[in-house]
Amino acid sequence: MPENILTVAQLTKQIKKNLESLFPSSLKVTGEISNWSRSSSGHTYFSLKDESALIKCAVWKSVQLKREFKDGEQVVLTGHISLYEPQGSYQIIVHSIEISGQGELYARFLKIKEKLEKEGIFDQNKKKPLPAYPLSIGIITSPTGSVIQDIANVLARRAPYVKKFLYPAAVQGESASSQLIAGIDYFNSHRVDLIIIARGGGSIEDLWPFNSEELAYSIYNSKVPVISAVGHETDFTISDFAASLRAPTPSAAAEISVRDKREIKEFLDSSRKNMKDFVRKLSSDARKNFSSLKQTFYISALSPIARKRDNISNMQKEMDDIIFVRLKSMSDFLSQSSLTVQRYSPEKNIEKKSSFLRECRGTMKNRVENILTSVKNSVYSEKRMLEALNPLNVMQRGYALIYDKNNLIVADKAKLREGDDLKVFLRDGSFRSKVTSTKEE
Secondary structure, eight states: OOTTOOOHHHHHHHHHHHHHHHSOSSEEEEEEEEEEEEOTTSOEEEEEEOSSOEEEEEEOTTSOOSSOOOTTOEEEEEEEEEEETTTTEEEEEEEEEEETTHHHHHHHHHHHHHHHHHTTTTOGGGSOOOOSSOSEEEEEEOSSSHHHHHHHHHHHHHOTTSEEEEEEOOSSSTTHHHHHHHHHHHHHHTTOSEEEEEEOOOOTTTTGGGGOHHHHHHHHHOSSOEEEEESSTTOOOHHHHHSSEEOSSHHHHHHHHSOOHHHHHHHHHHHHHHHHHHHHHHHHHHHHHHHHHHHHHHHHTTSOHHHHHHHHHHHHHHHHHHHHHHHHHHHHHHHHHHHHHHHHSOHHHHHHHHHHHHHHHHHHHHHHHHHHHHHHHHHHHHHHHHHHHOHHHHHTTTOOEEEOTTSOBOOOGGGOOTTOEEEEEETTEEEEEEOOOOSOO
Protein backbone atom coordinates (compact mmCIF):
# COMPACT_ATOMS: atom_id res chain seq x y z
CA MET A 1 0.00 0.00 0.00
CA PRO A 2 1.50 3.43 -0.97
CA GLU A 3 2.83 5.46 1.90
CA ASN A 4 0.37 8.38 1.42
CA ILE A 5 -2.71 6.15 1.72
CA LEU A 6 -4.07 5.59 5.27
CA THR A 7 -6.50 3.03 6.56
CA VAL A 8 -9.62 4.18 8.35
CA ALA A 9 -8.19 2.93 11.65
CA GLN A 10 -4.90 4.78 11.08
CA LEU A 11 -6.66 8.01 10.19
CA THR A 12 -8.99 7.68 13.18
CA LYS A 13 -6.10 7.10 15.58
CA GLN A 14 -4.31 10.18 14.18
CA ILE A 15 -7.44 12.32 14.53
CA LYS A 16 -7.96 11.02 18.10
CA LYS A 17 -4.38 11.86 19.02
CA ASN A 18 -4.52 15.37 17.53
CA LEU A 19 -8.00 16.12 18.89
CA GLU A 20 -7.26 15.09 22.45
CA SER A 21 -3.98 17.02 22.47
CA LEU A 22 -5.75 20.25 21.50
CA PHE A 23 -7.79 20.42 24.72
CA PRO A 24 -6.79 20.33 28.39
CA SER A 25 -7.32 17.15 30.40
CA SER A 26 -10.06 18.90 32.35
CA LEU A 27 -12.42 21.47 30.85
CA LYS A 28 -15.81 22.87 31.80
CA VAL A 29 -18.76 23.01 29.40
CA THR A 30 -22.28 24.37 30.02
CA GLY A 31 -25.44 23.34 28.22
CA GLU A 32 -28.77 21.55 28.41
CA ILE A 33 -29.10 17.79 29.03
CA SER A 34 -31.04 15.67 26.54
CA ASN A 35 -31.52 11.91 26.04
CA TRP A 36 -30.29 11.07 29.57
CA SER A 37 -30.09 7.28 29.96
CA ARG A 38 -28.27 4.68 32.01
CA SER A 39 -27.21 1.46 30.26
CA SER A 40 -27.35 -2.05 31.69
CA SER A 41 -23.56 -1.90 32.08
CA GLY A 42 -23.94 0.96 34.60
CA HIS A 43 -22.54 3.68 32.31
CA THR A 44 -24.62 6.81 31.63
CA TYR A 45 -24.97 8.44 28.21
CA PHE A 46 -26.57 11.75 27.22
CA SER A 47 -26.18 14.75 24.92
CA LEU A 48 -25.25 18.30 25.91
CA LYS A 49 -26.73 20.97 23.67
CA ASP A 50 -27.37 24.67 23.27
CA GLU A 51 -29.14 26.73 20.60
CA SER A 52 -26.52 25.97 17.93
CA ALA A 53 -24.79 22.65 18.61
CA LEU A 54 -24.89 19.24 20.34
CA ILE A 55 -22.14 16.99 21.70
CA LYS A 56 -22.39 13.44 23.07
CA CYS A 57 -21.26 12.71 26.63
CA ALA A 58 -20.47 9.60 28.65
CA VAL A 59 -20.24 9.04 32.42
CA TRP A 60 -18.48 5.82 33.42
CA LYS A 61 -20.07 3.89 36.27
CA SER A 62 -16.97 4.46 38.42
CA VAL A 63 -17.85 8.18 38.62
CA GLN A 64 -20.05 8.99 41.67
CA LEU A 65 -22.55 11.68 40.70
CA LYS A 66 -24.26 13.68 43.46
CA ARG A 67 -27.69 12.83 42.01
CA GLU A 68 -29.59 11.74 38.93
CA PHE A 69 -30.21 14.38 36.27
CA LYS A 70 -33.01 14.72 33.75
CA ASP A 71 -33.62 16.13 30.30
CA GLY A 72 -33.92 19.88 30.08
CA GLU A 73 -31.70 20.70 33.09
CA GLN A 74 -29.04 23.35 32.58
CA VAL A 75 -25.72 22.03 33.86
CA VAL A 76 -21.99 22.70 34.00
CA LEU A 77 -19.94 19.56 33.51
CA THR A 78 -16.24 18.89 33.91
CA GLY A 79 -14.51 16.35 31.71
CA HIS A 80 -12.10 15.77 28.79
CA ILE A 81 -12.53 15.39 25.02
CA SER A 82 -12.16 11.91 23.54
CA LEU A 83 -12.85 10.21 20.19
CA TYR A 84 -14.80 6.93 20.06
CA GLU A 85 -12.92 5.05 17.32
CA PRO A 86 -15.52 2.35 16.40
CA GLN A 87 -17.99 5.07 15.39
CA GLY A 88 -15.54 7.85 14.53
CA SER A 89 -17.40 10.31 16.79
CA TYR A 90 -16.01 12.59 19.45
CA GLN A 91 -17.53 12.94 22.93
CA ILE A 92 -16.93 14.35 26.38
CA ILE A 93 -15.88 11.86 29.09
CA VAL A 94 -17.55 13.42 32.15
CA HIS A 95 -15.84 13.70 35.55
CA SER A 96 -18.54 15.66 37.44
CA ILE A 97 -21.80 17.54 36.87
CA GLU A 98 -23.31 20.52 38.67
CA ILE A 99 -26.57 22.36 38.14
CA SER A 100 -25.82 25.60 36.34
CA GLY A 101 -25.40 28.37 38.88
CA GLN A 102 -24.30 26.04 41.71
CA GLY A 103 -20.80 27.45 41.56
CA GLU A 104 -22.18 30.92 42.22
CA LEU A 105 -24.37 29.64 45.06
CA TYR A 106 -21.43 27.89 46.67
CA ALA A 107 -19.36 31.07 46.44
CA ARG A 108 -22.22 32.96 48.14
CA PHE A 109 -22.37 30.23 50.79
CA LEU A 110 -18.67 30.62 51.57
CA LYS A 111 -18.97 34.40 51.69
CA ILE A 112 -21.91 34.25 54.16
CA LYS A 113 -20.11 31.64 56.27
CA GLU A 114 -16.95 33.75 56.47
CA LYS A 115 -18.94 36.88 57.43
CA LEU A 116 -20.92 35.18 60.21
CA GLU A 117 -17.84 33.38 61.50
CA LYS A 118 -16.06 36.72 61.94
CA GLU A 119 -19.10 38.03 63.88
CA GLY A 120 -18.84 35.09 66.32
CA ILE A 121 -22.18 33.53 65.33
CA PHE A 122 -20.50 30.09 65.17
CA ASP A 123 -18.47 30.48 68.40
CA GLN A 124 -18.63 27.17 70.27
CA ASN A 125 -18.30 28.92 73.66
CA LYS A 126 -21.54 30.86 73.02
CA LYS A 127 -23.65 27.87 72.02
CA LYS A 128 -26.42 26.91 74.43
CA PRO A 129 -26.04 23.43 75.96
CA LEU A 130 -28.70 20.85 75.20
CA PRO A 131 -30.95 19.89 78.15
CA ALA A 132 -30.13 16.49 79.65
CA TYR A 133 -33.78 15.46 79.99
CA PRO A 134 -36.05 17.55 77.73
CA LEU A 135 -39.75 17.07 78.40
CA SER A 136 -41.00 19.14 75.43
CA ILE A 137 -39.54 19.50 71.90
CA GLY A 138 -40.58 21.94 69.17
CA ILE A 139 -40.10 20.64 65.62
CA ILE A 140 -39.92 23.06 62.67
CA THR A 141 -40.34 21.28 59.33
CA SER A 142 -42.82 20.43 56.59
CA PRO A 143 -46.00 18.83 57.97
CA THR A 144 -45.96 16.35 55.07
CA GLY A 145 -43.27 13.93 54.01
CA SER A 146 -41.06 11.46 55.82
CA VAL A 147 -39.03 13.88 57.99
CA ILE A 148 -41.67 14.61 60.62
CA GLN A 149 -42.70 10.95 60.65
CA ASP A 150 -39.11 9.77 61.16
CA ILE A 151 -38.60 12.17 64.07
CA ALA A 152 -41.93 11.22 65.68
CA ASN A 153 -41.16 7.49 65.38
CA VAL A 154 -37.75 7.84 67.05
CA LEU A 155 -39.13 9.96 69.90
CA ALA A 156 -42.03 7.54 70.46
CA ARG A 157 -39.59 4.64 70.70
CA ARG A 158 -36.92 6.27 72.88
CA ALA A 159 -38.88 8.76 74.99
CA PRO A 160 -42.69 8.36 74.83
CA TYR A 161 -43.04 10.78 77.76
CA VAL A 162 -41.73 13.74 75.70
CA LYS A 163 -44.33 16.21 74.41
CA LYS A 164 -43.87 16.98 70.68
CA PHE A 165 -45.04 20.21 69.03
CA LEU A 166 -44.95 20.79 65.25
CA TYR A 167 -44.59 24.22 63.66
CA PRO A 168 -45.43 23.63 59.97
CA ALA A 169 -43.09 25.53 57.67
CA ALA A 170 -41.99 25.49 54.05
CA VAL A 171 -38.48 24.03 53.75
CA GLN A 172 -37.66 25.31 50.26
CA GLY A 173 -38.62 28.28 48.15
CA GLU A 174 -38.60 32.03 48.68
CA SER A 175 -40.87 32.09 51.75
CA ALA A 176 -39.17 29.18 53.54
CA SER A 177 -36.57 31.25 55.39
CA SER A 178 -39.14 33.64 56.93
CA GLN A 179 -41.37 30.72 57.96
CA LEU A 180 -38.45 28.96 59.66
CA ILE A 181 -37.62 32.16 61.57
CA ALA A 182 -41.27 32.49 62.60
CA GLY A 183 -41.14 28.95 63.97
CA ILE A 184 -38.12 29.75 66.14
CA ASP A 185 -39.83 32.90 67.45
CA TYR A 186 -42.99 30.89 68.21
CA PHE A 187 -41.20 28.27 70.28
CA ASN A 188 -39.26 30.96 72.16
CA SER A 189 -42.53 32.60 73.24
CA HIS A 190 -44.28 29.24 73.88
CA ARG A 191 -41.38 27.84 75.81
CA VAL A 192 -40.18 24.34 75.01
CA ASP A 193 -36.99 22.66 76.24
CA LEU A 194 -35.48 22.10 72.78
CA ILE A 195 -36.03 23.02 69.10
CA ILE A 196 -35.28 20.78 66.09
CA ILE A 197 -35.19 22.44 62.65
CA ALA A 198 -35.14 19.79 59.91
CA ARG A 199 -35.66 18.78 56.28
CA GLY A 200 -34.56 15.98 53.96
CA GLY A 201 -31.83 16.02 51.34
CA GLY A 202 -31.76 18.00 48.12
CA SER A 203 -29.69 20.18 45.85
CA ILE A 204 -27.96 23.34 46.99
CA GLU A 205 -30.89 25.32 45.58
CA ASP A 206 -33.36 23.22 47.61
CA LEU A 207 -31.37 23.74 50.81
CA TRP A 208 -30.68 27.44 50.21
CA PRO A 209 -33.28 28.80 52.71
CA PHE A 210 -31.17 27.24 55.48
CA ASN A 211 -28.20 29.40 54.34
CA SER A 212 -30.05 32.61 55.18
CA GLU A 213 -28.18 35.14 57.32
CA GLU A 214 -31.44 36.11 59.04
CA LEU A 215 -32.11 32.48 59.98
CA ALA A 216 -28.57 32.18 61.40
CA TYR A 217 -29.13 35.28 63.57
CA SER A 218 -32.48 33.89 64.74
CA ILE A 219 -30.87 30.58 65.78
CA TYR A 220 -27.99 32.40 67.50
CA ASN A 221 -30.35 34.67 69.48
CA SER A 222 -32.78 31.89 70.41
CA LYS A 223 -33.12 31.39 74.17
CA VAL A 224 -33.95 27.74 73.49
CA PRO A 225 -31.15 25.42 72.21
CA VAL A 226 -31.53 24.48 68.53
CA ILE A 227 -30.51 21.26 66.74
CA SER A 228 -30.09 21.65 62.96
CA ALA A 229 -30.80 18.50 60.93
CA VAL A 230 -30.81 19.55 57.28
CA GLY A 231 -30.26 17.24 54.32
CA HIS A 232 -28.04 14.18 54.28
CA GLU A 233 -24.83 13.54 56.21
CA THR A 234 -22.71 15.12 53.43
CA ASP A 235 -24.83 18.31 53.26
CA PHE A 236 -23.82 21.38 55.26
CA THR A 237 -25.77 24.62 55.65
CA ILE A 238 -25.28 27.88 57.55
CA SER A 239 -27.93 26.82 60.07
CA ASP A 240 -25.78 23.78 60.95
CA PHE A 241 -22.92 26.05 62.02
CA ALA A 242 -25.17 28.49 63.96
CA ALA A 243 -27.10 25.81 65.87
CA SER A 244 -26.17 24.41 69.27
CA LEU A 245 -25.63 21.06 67.54
CA ARG A 246 -25.64 19.78 63.97
CA ALA A 247 -27.24 16.35 63.39
CA PRO A 248 -26.38 14.42 60.19
CA THR A 249 -30.05 13.49 59.58
CA PRO A 250 -33.47 14.30 61.08
CA SER A 251 -33.67 10.81 62.63
CA ALA A 252 -30.24 11.32 64.21
CA ALA A 253 -31.47 14.64 65.66
CA ALA A 254 -34.29 12.81 67.44
CA GLU A 255 -31.85 10.17 68.72
CA ILE A 256 -29.46 12.81 70.06
CA SER A 257 -32.11 15.02 71.67
CA VAL A 258 -33.47 12.55 74.25
CA ARG A 259 -32.27 9.87 76.63
CA ASP A 260 -33.61 6.39 76.10
CA LYS A 261 -36.32 5.44 78.62
CA ARG A 262 -34.14 2.55 79.77
CA GLU A 263 -31.34 4.99 80.68
CA ILE A 264 -33.82 7.04 82.72
CA LYS A 265 -35.00 3.95 84.59
CA GLU A 266 -31.39 3.07 85.42
CA PHE A 267 -30.84 6.64 86.63
CA LEU A 268 -33.89 6.48 88.91
CA ASP A 269 -32.88 3.09 90.31
CA SER A 270 -29.38 4.40 90.99
CA SER A 271 -30.76 7.56 92.65
CA ARG A 272 -33.02 5.48 94.88
CA LYS A 273 -30.09 3.30 96.00
CA ASN A 274 -27.91 6.37 96.66
CA MET A 275 -30.62 7.97 98.79
CA LYS A 276 -31.06 4.80 100.84
CA ASP A 277 -27.29 4.59 101.40
CA PHE A 278 -27.24 8.26 102.40
CA VAL A 279 -30.06 7.80 104.93
CA ARG A 280 -28.34 4.74 106.45
CA LYS A 281 -25.05 6.63 106.78
CA LEU A 282 -26.77 9.68 108.26
CA SER A 283 -28.54 7.51 110.83
CA SER A 284 -25.29 5.73 111.71
CA ASP A 285 -23.43 9.04 112.08
CA ALA A 286 -26.19 10.39 114.33
CA ARG A 287 -25.94 7.35 116.63
CA LYS A 288 -22.14 7.68 116.78
CA ASN A 289 -22.38 11.40 117.56
CA PHE A 290 -24.95 10.76 120.26
CA SER A 291 -22.77 8.09 121.85
CA SER A 292 -19.75 10.40 121.74
CA LEU A 293 -21.72 13.28 123.27
CA LYS A 294 -23.06 11.01 125.99
CA GLN A 295 -19.54 9.79 126.87
CA THR A 296 -18.31 13.39 126.91
CA PHE A 297 -21.14 14.28 129.26
CA TYR A 298 -20.20 11.58 131.79
CA ILE A 299 -16.55 12.58 131.70
CA SER A 300 -17.51 16.20 132.23
CA ALA A 301 -19.56 15.22 135.28
CA LEU A 302 -16.30 14.37 137.05
CA SER A 303 -14.99 17.93 136.55
CA PRO A 304 -15.08 20.47 139.38
CA ILE A 305 -18.54 21.42 140.62
CA ALA A 306 -18.32 25.03 139.42
CA ARG A 307 -17.98 23.97 135.73
CA LYS A 308 -20.60 21.26 135.61
CA ARG A 309 -23.64 23.43 135.03
CA ASP A 310 -21.89 25.35 132.21
CA ASN A 311 -20.74 22.15 130.51
CA ILE A 312 -24.23 20.67 130.63
CA SER A 313 -25.68 23.81 129.06
CA ASN A 314 -23.02 23.89 126.33
CA MET A 315 -23.53 20.22 125.57
CA GLN A 316 -27.26 20.74 125.17
CA LYS A 317 -26.70 23.65 122.79
CA GLU A 318 -24.12 21.72 120.73
CA MET A 319 -26.40 18.71 120.42
CA ASP A 320 -29.34 20.90 119.41
CA ASP A 321 -27.23 22.71 116.78
CA ILE A 322 -25.72 19.51 115.35
CA ILE A 323 -29.02 17.69 115.10
CA PHE A 324 -30.76 20.77 113.65
CA VAL A 325 -28.06 21.25 110.98
CA ARG A 326 -28.09 17.58 110.02
CA LEU A 327 -31.88 17.47 109.95
CA LYS A 328 -32.01 20.58 107.73
CA SER A 329 -29.23 19.29 105.43
CA MET A 330 -30.99 15.96 105.03
CA SER A 331 -34.33 17.69 104.42
CA ASP A 332 -32.78 19.99 101.78
CA PHE A 333 -31.10 17.05 100.08
CA LEU A 334 -34.29 15.01 99.97
CA SER A 335 -36.24 18.04 98.71
CA GLN A 336 -33.68 18.69 95.96
CA SER A 337 -33.58 15.01 95.03
CA SER A 338 -37.37 15.00 94.86
CA LEU A 339 -37.36 18.05 92.55
CA THR A 340 -34.66 16.48 90.34
CA VAL A 341 -36.59 13.25 89.99
CA GLN A 342 -39.83 15.16 89.34
CA ARG A 343 -38.20 17.23 86.62
CA TYR A 344 -36.50 14.46 84.70
CA SER A 345 -38.71 11.47 85.33
CA PRO A 346 -41.27 10.04 82.90
CA GLU A 347 -44.77 11.28 83.65
CA LYS A 348 -46.10 7.82 84.44
CA ASN A 349 -43.39 7.14 87.04
CA ILE A 350 -42.92 10.58 88.54
CA GLU A 351 -45.79 10.40 91.10
CA LYS A 352 -44.61 7.00 92.32
CA LYS A 353 -41.03 8.25 92.78
CA SER A 354 -42.21 11.50 94.41
CA SER A 355 -44.31 9.49 96.88
CA PHE A 356 -41.26 7.39 97.74
CA LEU A 357 -39.21 10.55 98.38
CA ARG A 358 -41.91 11.98 100.64
CA GLU A 359 -42.03 8.73 102.60
CA CYS A 360 -38.22 8.76 102.94
CA ARG A 361 -38.24 12.36 104.11
CA GLY A 362 -41.07 11.74 106.59
CA THR A 363 -39.46 8.55 107.92
CA MET A 364 -36.08 10.23 108.35
CA LYS A 365 -37.60 13.31 109.93
CA ASN A 366 -39.49 11.17 112.46
CA ARG A 367 -36.36 9.12 113.14
CA VAL A 368 -34.20 12.18 113.77
CA GLU A 369 -36.92 13.84 115.89
CA ASN A 370 -37.11 10.64 117.97
CA ILE A 371 -33.32 10.70 118.39
CA LEU A 372 -33.49 14.39 119.37
CA THR A 373 -36.24 13.71 121.93
CA SER A 374 -34.31 10.75 123.35
CA VAL A 375 -31.13 12.81 123.66
CA LYS A 376 -32.94 15.68 125.35
CA ASN A 377 -34.66 13.31 127.81
CA SER A 378 -31.35 11.61 128.58
CA VAL A 379 -29.61 14.92 129.17
CA TYR A 380 -32.46 16.14 131.37
CA SER A 381 -32.34 12.91 133.44
CA GLU A 382 -28.58 13.12 133.88
CA LYS A 383 -28.88 16.79 134.82
CA ARG A 384 -31.40 15.97 137.56
CA MET A 385 -29.17 13.16 138.82
CA LEU A 386 -26.19 15.54 139.00
CA GLU A 387 -28.23 18.13 140.84
CA ALA A 388 -29.33 15.48 143.30
CA LEU A 389 -25.69 14.50 143.93
CA ASN A 390 -24.44 18.09 143.96
CA PRO A 391 -22.56 18.59 147.24
CA LEU A 392 -23.75 22.20 147.33
CA ASN A 393 -27.28 20.95 147.76
CA VAL A 394 -26.10 18.62 150.59
CA MET A 395 -24.41 21.59 152.28
CA GLN A 396 -27.80 23.25 152.56
CA ARG A 397 -28.50 20.66 155.25
CA GLY A 398 -25.45 21.64 157.38
CA TYR A 399 -22.69 19.59 155.76
CA ALA A 400 -19.28 20.97 154.71
CA LEU A 401 -16.53 20.12 152.21
CA ILE A 402 -12.97 19.96 153.59
CA TYR A 403 -9.92 20.27 151.31
CA ASP A 404 -6.27 19.71 152.34
CA LYS A 405 -3.38 21.86 151.27
CA ASN A 406 -3.22 19.97 147.95
CA ASN A 407 -6.87 20.87 147.21
CA LEU A 408 -7.92 17.24 147.66
CA ILE A 409 -11.15 16.40 149.45
CA VAL A 410 -10.58 14.98 152.95
CA ALA A 411 -12.85 11.95 153.25
CA ASP A 412 -11.05 9.98 156.03
CA LYS A 413 -9.76 11.16 159.40
CA ALA A 414 -6.82 8.78 159.04
CA LYS A 415 -5.32 11.09 156.39
CA LEU A 416 -5.11 14.04 158.79
CA ARG A 417 -2.12 15.02 160.90
CA GLU A 418 -1.83 17.52 163.71
CA GLY A 419 -0.89 20.92 162.33
CA ASP A 420 -2.41 20.26 158.85
CA ASP A 421 -3.87 23.37 157.20
CA LEU A 422 -7.40 22.83 155.92
CA LYS A 423 -9.94 24.81 153.88
CA VAL A 424 -13.57 24.33 154.84
CA PHE A 425 -16.45 25.12 152.41
CA LEU A 426 -19.90 25.83 153.83
CA ARG A 427 -23.08 26.65 151.90
CA ASP A 428 -22.49 30.40 152.20
CA GLY A 429 -18.68 30.64 152.08
CA SER A 430 -15.36 29.15 153.20
CA PHE A 431 -12.68 29.59 155.90
CA ARG A 432 -9.28 28.13 156.80
CA SER A 433 -8.58 26.00 159.90
CA LYS A 434 -5.74 23.94 161.41
CA VAL A 435 -5.86 20.42 162.89
CA THR A 436 -5.07 20.66 166.59
CA SER A 437 -5.81 17.04 167.48
CA THR A 438 -6.75 13.80 165.72
CA LYS A 439 -7.86 11.99 168.85
CA GLU A 440 -11.38 10.74 169.34
CA GLU A 441 -13.51 12.95 171.57
